[in-house]
Amino acid sequence: MPNATHYHYSGRALLRLQAIVFQRPIALPRDKVYPSNSHLSYAYLDILYHVASNTAALRNLCDRSIETMGKSLVYPKYPRSTLNRYKHRGTYELGKIHSIVNECAVLHVSFPAGPDDPFPAILPMIGQMGSFEYPSADINEPLDCYLHGYVSSRIMNLARATNGEGDAQSQRLPVSISAAHVDGFILSLTPNSHSYNYRSAILHGYATVVTDEAEKHWAMKLVTNGVVEDRYDHTRVPPNKVEMTSTTILRVRIVDGSGKIRDGSVSDERYDRENKALTSKVWTGVVPVWQVMGEPIPAPENEVKEVPEHIRGFIDRVNERNKAYAHDAAVVGLPKEEQH
Structure with a gap:
């Protein structure tokens, strides 16, 4: 050095x-x-x-x-997290990986189910990246992943059983977290060259149950605002004792992570592109794909006539962001590794 x-x-x-x-x-x-x-x-x-x-x-x-x-800060590379295929699509930057995770409505969390079950368990969960110790930490810095779930779910029971003092890995539940977004369908000349534009991320870490009341309240606000920005303070807060008891928060200390991003248009082989009989009859291109939030529908018991601005603004911002990303991803130039 x-x-x-x-x-x-x-x-x-x-x-x-x-x-x-x-x-x-x-x-x-x-x-x-x-x-x-x-x-x-x-x-x-x-x-x-x-x-x-x-x-x-x-x-x-x-x-x-x-x-x-x-x-930018990057995660360390291990065999389990190092990309082998299409390495040029990979990223280990904390900021990019954390953004993919935080913008994903559902995280899939896998964990060992126990000594009597040969299959790893996997659950769809709600989660957000954040730091209770350093709440002003931005997306580019080391963060934990906070997962929200019911008190008696299997992952919570397993994490509770392995909770120990200190940072020993043997005293924590190992988990893998997956997040993915589809940004476009790549329609090529041949079935084999069809693809997606996408963003995906995988995190590996160790989960413990949050027992500190202040951290638990903070994490519940973090996760709630991860669903809809600024939603927490527009509800009846703080949660009551029954709600706090029935909800468990997992803190996952991240060990490593990787992301993979594909954007651009079609990547056909030259011999197919030069086949006029083929190119004259097969349409090729990208169908942009993005998640759209629709017009809010009031609950039967709702007494507030107008949809609050924090909801309207959130819907508009997210829809605009998702649409812009999908369109930009469809027209960006292909990397040299995919130019045949």
């Missing part, structure tokens, strides 16, 4: 790293926004890295930081 060189590093992430390495908490005001353009010498980061490298979990956090080299 070169000396006398500085690299761009998040001040907040640095404080987190130092707190873990030196095993003492650093008191940070919860409403303070820490600068994202702090500079740190390689020599100091090298010291932190070697101090922290005694455990895999701490080394992972350091690896995320060291791999940035002045760019």
Whole structure:
């Protein structure tokens, strides 16, 4: 690692790293926004890295930081998370992966079902990326994934049974989290070259049940606002004791993650493109696909005449964003790896 060189590093992430390495908490005001353009010498980061490298979990956090080299923070690569096919479509950037997860209405979470069941379990769940310790952390920084579920569901019972003190991986439930969006249907000259424009992400981490009341309330607000922006404060809050008791929140400490993104138009082989008999009869192109939120339908018991602005605004913003992304993805140039 070169000396006398500085690299761009998040001040907040640095404080987190130092707190873990030196095993003492650093008191940070919860409403303070820490600068994202702090500079740190390689020599100091090298010291932190070697101090922290005694455990895999701490080394992972350091690896995320060291791999940035002045760019966006990235997840460390492991065989389970490293892309092999269409590597050019892959990303390990925290910001891109977290955005894919947060914009996905349903996350699929898989976990070991238990010693008596040979099949891994998988559940559709609602979740959001966030940091209770550093609530001002943005999408590009290390975040946990908070999952919302019923108190007696199987994943909650398993996580509760494995909850332990400290950060030992053996005391936490290993989970894999998947999120995906379809942005277009690629209609090519041959069936084999049909495809999707898509964004997908996979996270690996260890889940524990949130027991701290303040963190649980914070996570419920995070997840609720992940469904509809600013919805939490427009409802009857805080949740009552029965609601808090029947709901369980899982915090997943992310170990690694990867994303895969395909955009662009058709990618046909040259010999097919030069076949005039074929090209003259087969339409090719992209059908953009995006999720649309419709006109709100009031409940039979609803007494509010007008749809609130926080709902109207959210619908308009999301519909515009989804449509724009799908259209842009359909016309962007193909990467050289897919130009036949």
